[in-house]
Amino acid sequence: MSLSYKPIQPLLQTSGNASSRWFSYIGLGVGVLLLLCSVQMFVNIQKLLKEGSIRKDGHDYVSITKIITNETMGQPEKNLFHEPDIEDVKKQPFIEGVSPLISNDFRVKLSAGNMLPFSTDMFLESLDNAFIDTIPPNFQWQPGQQEIPLILSSDFLEIYNVFAPGQGLPQVSKETAMGIPVQITCYGRAFEENQFSGRIVAFSDRVNSVLVPKSFLLWANEQFGNKTTLQASRLFLKLKDANDPQLIQYLDAKGYKINRDKTLLGRNKIILQAIFSGLGVFGILVVILALMLFSFYLQLVIARSKESLQLLLTLGYSPRWLSKNVSGKFIPVYVFIVLAALGCTQIIQWAFHRFVMFGRPELSSFVHWLVLLIAVSLIALSATVNYRMVKGLLNKLY
Amino acid sequence: MQLTLKNILPTYFEQGRKQNSGIWGKDLHFSNGDLIKIVAPSGTGKTSLIHFLYRMRIDFEGSIFYDNKPLKHFSNEEIANLRRNQLSVVLQDMRLFGEQTLFQNLEIKRQLNPFHPPEKIAEMAERLGIATRLNAPAKNCSYGEQQRAVIIRALLQPFDFLLMDEPFSHLDEANARKAMELIMEEVQLRRAGVIFAELERVDFFPATQFIHL
Numbered sequence: 012m013s014l015s016y017k018p019i020q021p022l023l024q025t026s027g028n029a030s031s032r033w034f035s036y037i038g039l040g041v042g043v044l045l046l047l048c049s050v051q052m053f054v055n056i057q058k059l060l061k062e063g064s065i066r067k068d069g070h071d072y073v074s075i076t077k078i079i080t081n082e083t084m085g086q087p088e089k090n091l092f093h094e095p096d097i098e099d100v101k102k103q104p105f106i107e108g109v110s111p112l113i114s115n116d117f118r119v120k121l122s123a124g125n126m127l128p129f130s131t132d133m134f135l136e137s138l139d140n141a142f143i144d145t146i147p148p149n150f151q152w153q154p155g156q157q158e159i160p161l162i163l164s165s166d167f168l169e170i171y172n173v174f175a176p177g178q179g180l181p182q183v184s185k186e187t188a189m190g191i192p193v194q195i196t197c198y199g200r201a202f203e204e205n206q207f208s209g210r211i212v213a214f215s216d217r218v219n220s221v222l223v224p225k226s227f228l229l230w231a232n233e234q235f236g237n238k239t240t241l242q243a244s245r246l247f248l249k250l251k252d253a254n255d256p257q258l259i260q261y262l263d264a265k266g267y268k269i270n271r272d273k274t275l276l277g278r279n280k281i282i283l284q285a286i287f288s289g290l291g292v293f294g295i296l297v298v299i300l301a302l303m304l305f306s307f308y309l310q311l312v313i314a315r316s317k318e319s320l321q322l323l324l325t326l327g328y329s330p331r332w333l334s335k336n337v338s339g340k341f342i343p344v345y346v347f348i349v350l351a352a353l354g355c356t357q358i359i360q361w362a363f364h365r366f367v368m369f370g371r372p373e374l375s376s377f378v379h380w381l382v383l384l385i386a387v388s389l390i391a392l393s394a395t396v397n398y399r400m401v402k403g404l405l406n407k408l409y
Numbered sequence: 410m411q412l413t414l415k416n417i418l419p420t421y422f423e424q425g426r427k428q429n430s431g432i433w434g435k436d437l438h439f440s441n442g443d444l445i446k447i448v449a450p451s452g453t454g455k456t457s458l459i460h461f462l463y464r465m466r467i468d469f470e471g472s473i474f475y476d477n478k479p480l481k482h483f484s485n486e487e488i489a490n491l492r493r494n495q496l497s498v499v500l501q502d503m504r505l506f507g508e509q510t511l512f513q514n515l516e517i518k519r520q521l522n523p524f525h526p527p528e529k530i531a532e533m534a535e536r537l538g539i540a541t542r543l544n545a546p547a548k549n550c551s552y553g554e555q556q557r558a559v560i561i562r563a564l565l566q567p568f569d570f571l572l573m574d575e576p577f578s579h580l581d582e583a584n585a586r587k588a589m590e591l592i593m594e595e596v597q598l599r600r601a602g603v604i605f606a607e608l609e610r611v612d613f614f615p616a617t618q619f620i621h622l
Binding site for chain 2: 013019327328
């Protein structure tokens with residue numbers, strides 16, 4: 012049907028109340044701009060704060076402890092993670108894996124034997140191998156084995172090298188340290204001494220501890236220790252993103268603390284995301300208000316042109332065709348407004364990348380596809396809303 | 410097309426009206442080619458009947474069927490189809506777009522479902538004597554001119570039934586005869602039926618059936 016809208020158009024009284032139409036156009040433009048910019052900034056924040064943490068296989072590893080307060084100070088029970096705590100942590104969707112740091116439940120003394128006149132009370136911990144960044148193949152222990160492989164925190168060696176000269180001890184390199192055999196003395200329940208020899212097989216940047224194979228510590232705790240249930244003062248977490256705001260909220264709520272705060276960025280991220288979420292919500296509200304204002308304008312147009320529209324329907328014009336054409340007349344304006352807002356967003360993003368972020372590679376000078384998608388959806392949404400409203404009003408004219 | 414009336418009566422009429430009426434409360438059946446003259450004095454519901462048949466009002470009891478489909482079940486879109494393809498009307502109160510010229514008024518109707526080319530508008534206007542008024546806004550035309558334009562408007566589309574409600578009320582007999590001649594030509598061209606409601610007998614309408622409302 013080659014039906015033309017041209018002779019119909021003069022029948023609609025669109026001239027009156029132009030101010031409310033212009034207000035709604037401006038409102039729509041501002042609202043869409045706010046919304047698109049917020050979404051783009053949201054994407055920028057996600058991209059920027061994904062970098063900058065120690066990663067293995069694309070994951071972040073952190074250890075957590077309970078925050079020791081004045082109230083819990085004297086009660087070690089309250090500062091340890093118990094089985095239910097661990098189960099709860101495991102259940103969180105943003106935590107990919109949990110391994111408790113099991114520590115020795117008996118007294119341990121470490122000495123450097125004859126080579127260095129150095130002896131200290133010590134602690135030993137163990138962790139699932141999957142959580143350790145440097146695992147040499149000889150980091151294994153079977154019952155009856157006299158030599159225990161050790162993985163030492165790189166920080167500990169640094170601290171030793173800092174205080175060694177003052178104590179009259181020689182400073183050692185990593186390689187030398189790995190060559191020094193150490194004596195490990197474990198004291199049993201009746202304070203009997205059990206001698207083992209130890210050897211440092213690797214240094215870890217990630218785990219702040221003296222690590223022994225898990226099989227040894229489980230065996231030794233059973234042999235020499237007193238407790239039977241699993242307790243850990245530290246948990247090691249495998250995370251998708253250490254800056255995940257959900258993780259930080261969870262840890263804060265539980266009273267857990269991350270060692271070496273890798274989540275500082277994450278805390279900023281929460282604030283930034285909150286600001287841009289707020290702006291985005293404000294943008295949505297402005298868009299809704301503008302659409303409402305425009306719908307009032309359309310209602311007015313239809314009310315003023317009621318007689319003409321009624322006559323068109325009487326003559327046999329289809330309400331669907333009329334709604335499509337009456338509301339469709341405004342689609343080019345909508346497309347223009349949304350494209351203008353999209354253009355502004357693109358300029359802002361380019362300027363942000365160029366002048367604020369100095370071309371950081373993780374960001375793009377172009378708007379994210381999500382922003383384009385939202386722009387297209389907004390056009391579709393406003394066209395649909397207007398079409399449905401006009402059709403509803405026309406159907407009432409029968 | 411079949412048009413069936415079953416026991417209809419405006420809801421604002423008392424039941425007693427059914428007794429002396431040839432339409433109210435009766436079962437009637439019309440089809441293409443029927444030329445029905447309904448003679449109805451003022452106040453007997455002539456305009457109501459035409460409005461019911463064109464579904465401009467639905468405040469009646471009983472049922473109207475087009476091809477066995479109850480008119481009350483037609484969707485608005487189906488009503489638009491019916492008015493575009495099968496049912497044409499000449500209303501007593503004319504209803505033209507006052508700001509548009511007579512030609513524009515006619516073209517708005519013609520383009521909806523062209524049965525005739527645009528040239529036919531001028532030809533018909535010439536026959537009814539309003540050719541010189543085609544470019545005048547409808548509001549500036551006399552009732553007689555408007556009425557002739559409305560008659561032409563009804564003849565620009567295809568139809569199976571033509572409904573007419575006092576179509577010559579503003580015309581003298583000579584003009585009315587010319588209009589009737591044109592109407593009958595167009596009706597025969599389409600092998601359509603006519604339902605013609607008028608106050609008095611009009612002897613120049615070749616009715617096949619007279620009904621008193």
